[in-house]
Amino acid sequence: MSKTAYNISLKGYVGGSDFDRKTVDTTLAQNEGKRVNVLIDSLGGSLATGLSISSAFRNHGNVAVHFVGLNASAATIASLGAAHISMDAGAMYLVHKCSMAFFEWGSLNSDQFATLIADCEKIKADLDKLDLNVAQLYAARCKRKPEDLLVLMKVGGWLSAKEALEWGFVDEITDLADEPAPKLTDALASAMASEGMPIPNIPLSEADRDSIFGKFITALTSFFKPSTNPITTAMNKTYTFLCAVLGISAIALTDNKASLTDEDLVKIDNALKEKDDVIASKDTTIADLQAKLDKKPAEDTSAVVDDAKQSGKADPKNDVEQFVDTYNSARALFNDVNTH
Numbered sequence: 001m002s003k004t005a006y007n008i009s010l011k012g013y014v015g016g017s018d019f020d021r022k023t024v025d026t027t028l029a030q031n032e033g034k035r036v037n038v039l040i041d042s043l044g045g046s047l048a049t050g051l052s053i054s055s056a057f058r059n060h061g062n063v064a065v066h067f068v069g070l071n072a073s074a075a076t077i078a079s080l081g082a083a084h085i086s087m088d089a090g091a092m093y094l095v096h097k098c099s100m101a102f103f104e105w106g107s108l109n110s111d112q113f114a115t116l117i118a119d120c121e122k123i124k125a126d127l128d129k130l131d132l133n134v135a136q137l138y139a140a141r142c143k144r145k146p147e148d149l150l151v152l153m154k155v156g157g158w159l160s161a162k163e164a165l166e167w168g169f170v171d172e173i174t175d176l177a178d179e180p181a182p183k184l185t186d187a188l189a190s191a192m193a194s195e196g197m198p199i200p201n202i203p204l205s206e207a208d209r210d211s212i213f214g215k216f217i218t219a220l221t222s223f224f225k226p227s228t229n230p231i232t233t234a235m236n237k238t239y240t241f242l243c244a245v246l247g248i249s250a251i252a253l254t255d256n257k258a259s260l261t262d263e264d265l266v267k268i269d270n271a272l273k274e275k276d277d278v279i280a281s282k283d284t285t286i287a288d289l290q291a292k293l294d295k296k297p298a299e300d301t302s303a304v305v306d307d308a309k310q311s312g313k314a315d316p317k318n319d320v321e322q323f324v325d326t327y328n329s330a331r332a333l334f335n336d337v338n339t340h
Helices: 021-030 047-060 072-081 110-142 146-156 160-166 188-192 212-221 238-246 262-295 296-309 319-339
Strands: 008-014 034-047 062-068 068-073 084-088 093-094 159-161 172-174 232-237 252-253
Touching: 008 021, 008 047, 008 072, 021 047, 021 232, 034 047, 034 072, 047 062, 047 110, 068 072, 084 160, 093 160, 110 146, 159 160, 160 172, 212 262
Parallel strands: 008 034, 034 062, 034 068, 062 084, 068 093, 084 172
Antiparallel strands: 093 159, 232 252
């Protein structure tokens, strides 16, 4: 199988523009009933996209996947629906337990800690379910027990092509001249470290071997291997106005995306309409006062002010002053709306 034989090349982040379900669906539809050759070279990404692509491969029924380079996480899951999986002799393969980034800081009281602990327990339960689901998918492919795969996922180490074949993740190992063994670069090693991925013990590229970072990575790979790689990232973020409208303390984000229900959208729409109505009412009041001011002769205003001064009474607010007061009030309200 040569490079020119691939119908689909899936590279980079799973779920990104170079590794997306739409591209897969389009090509599979164009080759219904025909063999489709797929090249995969990816460190992983979205678990949801990986599962979706795997299902698409399985439904087509005649997909052959070939791994080159370093492949991990969701990229390996995407291949599981293929009828045949091959792997370059120099490529590497990584499976691991599901994980997610977690951000929480600040001063918490006992009740808030109790809530946080409950949330963490739910997250753990969800991750355990994901682990079991993924282990069952791997086990079906490898014809092994899910428990065996859970142990391997917990270790989270890189497998050589030979080890991947022995486990049953792939059906064949190839050794083609146009598929050189992968090499680490400063940029690649840095990206892997930032994602918490184990750094494979493979040679650094010649250009990066003598750099300070390159020497650090060489030393690091000899004794340190993180056991997990985040598949999705999640955090809570406070949007003051939206949270007040929805009656919640924070909005949960997953991969920088938030989910809103139809009820949430109705609440937001009603709140915005209410603020628009308040602004419209103030605009009408200002327009009415401006119209009265335009009709009032300047000398009459002066006479009213002079009469009030001569009588010793407190100066009554004339139309101009009332207009100014109302305008300032409306402006303050408008600014308050904008800040929310």
